[in-house]
Ligand SMILES: [Zn+2]
């Protein structure tokens with residue numbers, strides 16, 4: 001038995017050895033025909049996950065981080081990708097040896113060309129502001145759970161020049177401010193009285209260095225406006241107004257570490273006729289915490305005589321049946337509380353089944369506003385007949401002293 005286990009153990013080890021140089025596509029977890037956007041997305045995710053700053057004392061993560069950056073570095077380069085597809089790792093290595101490109105970029109440089117800063121998470125360097133966006137989602141998504149793609153336009157480090165602003169990657173120390181980024185200017189306040197004011201250098205715009213050949217893509221600005229796609233997962237029962245944090249996905253700049261992108265998920269107001277699935281009878285489910293509220297309309301006959309059934313279509317299309325047997329009165333404004341038909345209960349970090357809140361159904365009674373002459377006569381006669389026998393004392397019924405109004409059935 002033990003030897004068998006050992007044998008299988010060895011078998012399991014074998015593939016690891018063979019995969020010493022693992023497939024770049026596999027490393028990034030993308031398909032062979034992944035486009036640039038998918039590559040970027042994969043890199044963004046994995047590089048943050050395995051960044052050594054986040055995994056101190058974990059050489060495995062560090063190794064992964066280097067692998068991921070190497071894979072991205074090759075696959076994001078059109079020429080290298082072609083060579084890799086055809087000749088594999090060997091081909092790329094040979095091409096690099098051929099002097100076309102050095103040994104690839106430093107993994108931390110690749111990282112900072114995505115997130116700005118010095119390739120690290122918050123190591124004393126400046127951090128950009130958080131960016132906040134608001135996303136409106138229908139209540140249905142909060143009930144069922146959903147995944148959405150959304151796009152955010154933000155400032156991104158120019159990928160053509162990797163944030164240098166220069167076509168050839170060369171930046172020269174600014175001659176005007178001598179790399180200070182600022183210059184002193186003298187203002188004459190009154191004859192013979194000067195004031196020295198420090199101002200941003202106008203030659204380099206405070207960037208301390210200038211470029212001879214500006215990058216054509218960003219016009220030397222080092223950053224561009226770009227749309228980035230993100231995935232938003234709405235968990236069942238997530239409260240409206242929840243803030244989902246996307247670390248380091250705020251505006252980027254080569255000068256600072258990107259802040260976070262904070263997505264504020266709010267509930268979309270229901271619109272009449274816009275989404276037939278989230279409404280029935282022209283009313284909507286409303287939510288308060290874990291509970292749902294619904295208003296159901298009954299006719300006079302139904303409220304008074306009973307004997308009715310309603311099939312309420314819930315947010316995930318399951319049916320909640322409301323009914324009263326014949327002879328059961330429902331007073332207007334009555335609220336019926338149905339357990340477990342409210343919102344799923346949500347708790348941060350808990351994915352298990354935490355149960356449901358309650359559904360509060362409020363009954364409204366609508367009186368007929370049109371009556372045929374004959375019908376009116378019939379009803380009047382009926383009221384008259386029964387009023388004398390079993391009239392209702394409205395005063396007593398509403399808690400006031402008896403002897404007031406005595407009327408109606
Ligand atoms: Zn550029």
Ligand SMILES: [Zn+2]
Nearest residue numbers: 174177201204
């Ligand atoms: Zn300057």
